[in-house]
Amino acid sequence: MTEMSETYDVGTFVGRAWRPDAEGPSLVTVRKGQVVDITSREVPTMRDLLELDDPVDYARTARGEALASLAVVMASAEPRGREEIHLLAPCDLQAVKACGVTFARSMIERVIEERAAGDAARAEGIRRRVTAIIGEALRNLNAGSPEAARVKAALIEEGVWSQYLEVGIGPDAEVFTKGQPLSSVGWGAAVGLHPISRWNNPEPEIVLAVASDGRARGATLGNDVNLRDIEGRSALLLGKAKDNNASSSIGPFIRLFDETYSIDNVRQADLDLMIEGPDGFRLKGASTMREISRDPLDLVAQTIGPHHQYPDGLMLFMGTLFAPVEDRDEPGQGFTHKIGDVVTISSPGLGSLVNTVRLSTDCPPWTFGTTALMRNLAKRGLL
Structure with missing residues (x-):
């Protein structure tokens, strides 16, 4: 846990945490090993934070309330209920978009x-x-x-x-909707596989946090859970293959671009993947942004601009080099998930994103949407 804490000692990290006492989410940052609530009436959502002229200054100087130590919040990778403080996906009102076939x-x-x-x-x-x-x-x-x-x-x-x-x-990137605003899960949550899938895998990716004016404000990690058999039957099944309950995982925090970390660090970033199965299976994988076929900012420009606006900004998965082909069970069958797999995606400077694989029908149903968020913030006097 010391090594994990040290990851957040340098840089500006922001995210979202569920507060049981508020029955809703708060914006948080990491200060000296503490998870600190920096929600305010002026900045009640992550969307509002990323729209600021200087989100880094706000994250560093805003008055805050220490909620718990980072060690306590990240003590267990098992999913937690609403009665316990836990990290959520660090985005809220942003659209969740993804780029495919970029390596x-x-x-x-x-x-x-x-x-x-x-x-x-x-x-x-x-x-x-x-x-x-x-x-x-x-x-x-x-x-x-x-x-x-x-x-x-x-x-x-x-x-x-x-x-x-x-x-x-070709000249045009593939950009699709990975999930709806507020549908992504965060660090420690279960990630979901559609029950009809028999051939699937994680996709370790860097995710850019993009403001409504198209500026990339920071980066985080993501698992773009992939159903190979569904999309393989027909590209027209992309929506069914990609957008299911708990099929988008993002986190643990957004690292804001500042003097310590920039888009150039993203361009050079390496990602490691570890899959640990309940059957004793272990698979290590890797991806590197150095081999991407399109520049990250080109992917942003193909997603948002005069041709398409996102007034609440967006989170943009940028694709992966990782494609597991090792046999897990029978020869020639390749890799596929088993229920209970623990997936850890990590990158120097961004930390680690840990999730446990379940069926999407067995993951907690998504019930806290935009209406619930607005009502909760209003009840707390933050709107």
Whole structure:
């Protein structure tokens, strides 16, 4: 726990915590190992904080109430009920958006899913054939460039062009709605798999916190829970594959961009993944933003601007390099989650996001939406 606390000793971290005594959420920051409530009538929501001219100054100087030590709040990764203080996803009114197919390896895996029609047993043979044809062609390729256009023409000639390659190396990024405002879960919560899925995996990602004017104000970690079999059957099932109860995890805190951490740190960030199963299974994985095919700020510009406004800002998942292909059970079946898997996503400077895998039908139902938030803030005299 000391190492975890030290992660938050340098930098400006903000988030949200559930306060049982207020029967609702509060904005918090980390000060000297303490989780401090900085909610005010002027800044009642994370949306309002990120809209400030200087959110860093507010986080550092606002009067606050110490709620508990960080060690106590993060003492257990088991989901907690409303009677205990616990971290929530650090966003509230922001739209939750995600970019797909932003890394070469994930492009190849999406093509494999498509050609396997969501059947994990067929994936390995297809993987060998597809990788032999397109693997090297996509290495170090800049999306939307003239070189990418030439590779596209060659792959069409080979008969292996795919809609996933189109959004991977073409001029337009894939941007979709991952979840509704307030639907994401946070550190220690259960993450949900739709019960019909039999082939799925975590997706460790960095998530940008973006204000309504398009400025990236900070970064955090996210798990864009992925149902490979559902999307593999048809790209038109993307909504069903991606947006389910507890299928979006974000946290533990947003690290605001300041003199200690900037968008350049995001561009160079490494992410580690650990999956620990109830069956004794362990899988380590990694992703690095250094291999992303589109600059993070280009992804922001493709999401928000004159073509599309988000008056409450947005959280933007930026994709992952990680695509597990190791066999977990039978040879040739590849990896898929088991209920009870503990997923830890970590990155230097951003901390660790820990969640336990459940069925979405077994995760706590999402009941605290925008109406509940507004009524709670009004009851507390914060609106």
